[in-house]
Amino acid sequence: MEATNDRQPLPGAAAWPEATIERGPARFTVLTPRLIRLEWSEDGSFRDIRTQVVVHRALDVPPFHIEEDDTTIEVDTGLLRLRYTKDTGRFTADNLSIVVRGPGLESTWHPGDVQKQNLGGTYRTLDRYDGDTWTDGSKLPLEEGLIARDGWHLVDDTQGFGIGDDGWVSEVPGGERQDWYFFGYGHDFRAALSDFAAISGPQPIPPRFVFGYWWSRYWNYSDEELRTLGARFEKERIPLDVLVLDMDWHTTPGLSLRPGHEHHDEFGEQSGWTGYTFNRSLFPHPKAFMRWARGENLHVTLNLHPASGVMPHEEKYDAMAKALSWDTSTNAPIPFEGASQPYMRALFDTILHPLEKEGVDFWWLDWQQWKESKKFPGLSNTWWLNHVFFTEMQRDDDRRGLIYHRWGGLGNHRYPIGFSGDSVIGWNSLAFQPHFTAMASNVLYGYWSHDIGGHTFRKEIPRPERHLEPELYARWMQLGVFSPVLRTHSAKEASLHKEPWHFGPPYGDAVFAAIRLRYQLAPYIYGAARDAYDTGMSLVRPMYYHWPEHEEAYTHPAQYMFGNDVLVAPVTTPVGADGTAKFPVWLPPGLWYSRDGAEAYDGGGVLERSYTLEEIPIFVRPGSVVPLYPEGMRNLSTVPDELILQVFPGDEGSTSLYDDDGRSQGYQRGEFARTCVRSRRGDRAHRVHIDAMDGDYTGRPSTRRYVVELLDAGIPESVEVNGEVLPYSAEPAPRTWLFDTAWLCIRIDLGSKLVSRPQDIVARFAPEHAIPRGLLHRMRRAGEAVHYLKQVWGDISALPDDVDLAGQAARVLAYAVEEGDDMGRAARFSEGVSEFEERFKGLPASVNATPIDDAFKQMFADLLGR
Incomplete structure (x- = not known):
């Protein structure tokens, strides 16, 4: 059975009639070949409205087949075969079964079956957790995810609250009912997530500035x-996009916190946290402060704890009371109830929207002090306020919704982003967060924001001994680069500083480098956010999404895919005596390249490597085209007209550059553009083709300056753009190419080009001038080893000539490239490469022949061999 075309939209979230099979008190709805809704209602009534979890059921009806007799009905989609004994009451193991024919397995499910290998979801907060362990030793009670190695999952929506057409909550229907969604997918985890996104809604794309650096x-x-x-x-030339003001921005009469006492006590009703009036001793002129922030292109979010309602001291108390016809003569607080439509309408209209007009960009909903709504018992305050604040922001104008709050439960992926709370400062927390972030993708919650560097110290650490390890912070910032959100935060302790300039070399250098890298990667990250919206595949996702049949994909949870092309394994252990941290990484089958293209690795096993503080284990698929912004960005409020396309070695690859206005909801209406980039590399030529930009949106550029970087490349004999041969230049310049020996990279500057016209770039090579595999890696190892030797050897004047020359191989090769005419450039470069390779082979012997200490010789050899 299939749906017909050209039909009128259905009310609420109803499915097409062709998708439903109703037999008395039972109804089955075939939503996709892998997803069937199962309903049983004692009175024969079924609900088609939106719920907290499910907001859309009118999907294209997939083909399915029905076989039926007087007693049983079978529904077969090809991937699922449902069998039900009619008129036998509630669904039980005796009257209902579903056979799952999924990739990797075939199994039969019955109601009541216990899932044994669920791959985990997420949890509302990491408050006071040291890794996954709380202060009393208990483990984080993770919720289940939508995917499991069992090959199926059941979502029970029986007790889910309804959401009316006005966006407001409605009661759970009474009576005896069952309302289930059965997902049967085998090991096709990506299909399961796509199906869930189809009925529960996609992950919205946050405003572009969200992907910049947040100071908190x-x-x-x-x-x-x-x-x-x-x-x-x-x-310090550090880019910054978001300024977070914690609870001290507002007045808090009656607030009394012990020194070091955390203000995030779970569900404990504390007075003095709620506030909506600027503290004038700190902000004498709030409007002027907001104007300054806007002028600096800083987006401001303010912290809210709404549970105490609106107190009499608030500037807008009288306006709020008037909107609610509240008697002010008692001078009593207006009590909070998030599920009261009049209360929330008055709160937005009289208090919050006026603050937004002054410059507040979005709200940080820090906590609600009790778990459930008092008006609708069972309704999570966290879930509901996420919904209300996010949808109100979208209703107010065409801005994208945005909040900053904790996870409230299934369906909350529609309201990004998440605030994971006050994790404990320590290596355990750092080591757990990559796994925690990736797992959240199993419920489509792809935008966790963690307190980079941790929030608070373990209570047993005496206050004089509390300090943030610089190495720990640098590694945490590196994780932040490859996280959905890069936001530093910490407890109110005078000694707890996370300003990048607070740390000296080498830690401060690593922090600065991390922030710069984050901004360079912004176009890649933003494109991955669009993919998450389209497919349900979050920016940070576990390895088993892509390699579900490999056991190692499940046993290495600290590494993950960052978008489609990049594998990241942030170092989460301290360095040893040799200045490196050992960190094994499982590389899936196939060839993988390092972030700079310097090294190529054969996958299919565990790579045992050690990493210095400056190094992050980052691996890229062959042929990948990674878009980057140039260095020097200050924020993401506007984007540069220059785009760097880093093309990794590989026979072929492609990417789709994504662009929209970065602010509005227009991307949901088709107001966006894509530019396809394809790469093909052979022995004699490497061709990169940039299609004309397809699509339109407000602010679409008419021109763009493309810089194409061919990584791990030798010297080309010629470079052409649209058939025109470009000249070589020793310095960057439009419509030229150069060869960067420090990266072994051909850098081709196309200059400013019309985005409406395609660009065809060809670099032509002579096979005899191909560079040896791993050359850049050896050059860098030689440079590091020689630098080490000069630091520890007292008589550096006796350093052999070949050692000095090997240590500056990139400079020696640069002179070979820059001198002479075009015809001899490739030959001179090849000759210089051969000379370096001979020097590199002889380095151990050259150093062993010197009178340097044996321990230094061994360290030199170790650095060469890394």
């Missing part, structure tokens, strides 16, 4: 202090 600290900042902080960011 629990501190009673004043207007002047924040301006000074912003000026320091500018002086």
Whole structure:
């Protein structure tokens, strides 16, 4: 059975009639070949409205086949075969079964079957967790995910609250009912997530600025202090997009917290946290402060704890009371109830929207102090307020919805982003967060934001001994680069600083490098956000999405795919005495390249490597085209007209560059553009083709400056763009190419081009001038080893000539490339490469012949061999 075309939309979230099979008190709805809704209702009534979890059921009806007699009915989609004994009451193991024919297995499910290998979902908060362990030793009670190695999952929506056409909550229907969604997918996990997104809604794309750097600290900042902080960011040339103001921005009469006492006590009703009026001792002129922030292209979010309602001291108390016809003569607080439509309408209209007009971009809903709504018992306050605040922002104008809050339960992926709470500072927390973030993708919650560097110290650590290890912070910032959101935060402790300039070399250098890399990767990350919207595949996703039949994909949870092309395994252990951290990484079958293209690895096993503080285990698929912004960005409020396309070695590859206005909901209406880029590499030529931009949106550029970088390449004999031969240049310049010997990279600057026209780039090679595999890796190892030797050897004047020359191989090769005419450039380069390879082979012997200590010789050899 299939749906017909050209039909009128259905009310609510109803499925097409052709998808439903109703037999008395039972109804089955075939939503996809892998997904069937199972309903039983004692009175024969079924609901078609939206619920917290399911908001859309009118999917294209897949083909399915029905066989039926007087007692049984079978529904077969090809991948699922449902069998039900009619008129036998509630669904049980005796009257219902579903055979799953999925990739990797075939199994039969019955109601009541216990799932044995669920791959995990997420949890509302990491407050006070040291890794996955709480202060009392208990483990994080993770919720189940949508996928399991069992090959099926059941979502029970029987007790889910309804969501009306006005977006407001409605009661759970009474009576005896069952409302289930059965997913049967085998090991096709990506299909399961896609099916769930189809009925539960996609992951929205956050505004572009969300993917920049967020500065946050629990501190009673004043207007002047924040301006000074912003000026320091500018002086240090550190990009910044979001400024987070914790709870001290507002007045808090009656607040009394012990020193070091956490203000995030779960569900404990504390007075003094709620506030909506700027503290004028800190912010004498809030509007002027907001104007300054806007002028600096900083997006501001303010912390809210709404549970105490609206207190009499608030500036907008009278306006709120008037909107609700509240008697102000008692001078009593207006009590909070998030599920009261009049209360929330008045709160938005009289208090929050006026603050937004002054400059607040979005709200940080820090906590609600009790678990459930008092008006609708069973309704999670966290889930509901996520829904209300996010949808209100979308209703107000064409802005994209955005909140900053904890996970509230299934369906909350529609309201990004998540605030994971006050994790404990330590290596355990750092080591757990990659796994925690990737697992959340199993419920489509793809936008967790963690307190980079951790929030608070373990309570048993005496206050004088509390300090943030610089190495730990640098590694945490590296994880932040490859996280959905890069946001630093910490407890209110005067000694707990995370400003990048607070750390000296080499830790500060690593922090600065991490922030710069984040901004360079912004176009790749933003494109992956669009993929998440389209497919249900989050930016950070577990390895088993792509390699479900490999056991190692399940046993290495600290590594993950970052988008489609990049594998990341953030180092989460401290360095040893040799200055490196051993960190094994499982590389899936196939060839993988390092982030700079310098090294190629054969996958299918565990790579045992050690990494210095500056190194992050990043691996890229062959042929990948990774879009980057140039260095020097200040924020993501606007995007540069230059785009770097890093093309990794490989026979062929492609990517689709994604663009939209970065702010509005237009991307949901088709207001966006894509540009397909294809790469093909052979022995004699490497061709990169950039299609004309397809699509339109407000602000679409008419031109773009493309810079194409061919990594791990030799010297070409010629470079052509649209058939025109470009000249070589020793310095970057439009419509030229150069060869960067420090990266072994051909850098082709196309200059400013019309995006409406395709561009065809061809680099032609002579096979005899191909570079040896791993050359750049050996050059860099030689440079590091020689640098080490000069630091530890007292008589560096006796350093052999070949050692010095090998240590500056990139410079020696650069002179070979730059001198002479075009015809001899490739030959000179090849000759220089051969000379370096001979020097590299002889380095151990050259150093062993010197009188240097044996321990230094061994360290030199170890650095060469890394």
